Amino acid sequence: MKELHSFGWYAAKLKPDLPKKAFNPVPERLWGGLAYLLVTVAALMTIGIVDVNPFFYIPLSLIIGACFAALGFLGHEILHGTVVRTPWLRDFLGAVAFWPLSTGPKLWRKWHNLTHHVHTQHEEHDPDAWPTLDRIMKIRLLRWVYRLPHPVRAFFSFCSLSFQFSVHSLNMFVVYLKEFNPKKRPAVFMEAILPWVTWIALLVWVGPVKWIFMFLIPLLIANLIVMAYISTNHRLNPTTEINDPLANSLTVTVPKWVDVLHFNFSYHTEHHLFPGVSSKYYPLVKQLIKERWPERYHEMRFDKALTALWLTPRPYYNKELVDPNNGNSFGTLGHGLDPDNIKSSISEKMYNTETLVSLMTEGKKQEHAKDQ
Ligand SMILES: [Zn+2]
Ligand SMILES: [Zn+2]
Helix, strand or coil: CCCCCCHHHHHHHHHHHCCHHHHCCCCCHHHHHHHHHHHHHHHHHHHHHCCCCHHHHHHHHHHHHHHHHHHHHHHHHHHCCCCCCCHHHHHHHHHHHCCCCCCCHHHHHHHHHHHHCCCCCCCCCCCCCCCEHHHHCCCHHHHHHCCCCHHHHHHHHHHHHHCHHHHHHHHHHHHHHCCCCCCCHHHHHHHHHHHHHHHHHHHHHHCHHHHHHHHHHHHHHHHHHHHHHHHHHHCCCCCCCCCCHHHHCCEEECCHHHHHHCCCCCCHHHHHHCCCCCHHHHHHHHHHHHHHCCCCCCEEEHHHHHHHHHHCCCCEECCEEECCCCCCEECECCEECCCCCCCCCHHHHHHHHHHHHHHHHHHHHHHHHHHC
């Protein structure tokens, strides 16, 4: 097995090969944000002013949804401090960019920058890591869900991408609010509430039909776009004790024009090595990684990564992905998962079935003890 290294270890090795200017903020990224903002406002106003059969609003809803998602990608960059450095301006611009997804900048920085980036794919400490099998087995609802056949679960889990970001963001608000200094909590609370106040005010103003096309459908589309990327970022990789981005992250490849529209969000391994460097430089970081550690680096076509996600179960068990429904186990990237030939390992199957039964029984017992 390859020895794991922290993201700092890789970054220190590559830093001398990057130009100095790569470590400066790139405020020109805001022009893209302005363009998305103008298109969004124009489309919202068109739906608001023009009264036609709502069917004709659908293309505009799709455009607004795509803009919401792209603004989210820009918000991610802004809040890493790679666009502007002044803290209040960074938070203000980040708040505007994340307004459609209704995630406040202080919450995002705590959840994403300070927790996900620091503890990536750690079984307990990464709030975005998919749970391990024994954690899943302790939750009654999930035990039931994982009894369903895999294709049914895959179908519903792909449908859920259209709301997963919003739901997870609300959950993170509940989890992290109490961890903020009491003096900061009102600000965190306001940042979470204000976007919703405006969206609900819009509902009162334009009525439910137009609101569905101006906000609800775009929000589902935006969730789907950002979650399609986010679900490929780490979920095919193993959980890792050491935060090694080459082991625990995946870069997906998309056509160049998609990278332009999405601010290079596809370069996720590069992003975990240099979260403080503008994504403008990630193609160069990628080239440097591939020169030094080609055998460690994982990249995959976006559609292939999504197909692999559909075909594999999610719960982690050691370095594998295991299906509690039938005990089938699959490798993870770097541990036997071949995206061109996804198949379960039969030799592991019996072993896992026995383990599953004991985990289920243990989970039930623990839950029962807690109830009493
Ligand atoms: Zn990540
Ligand atoms: Zn990030």
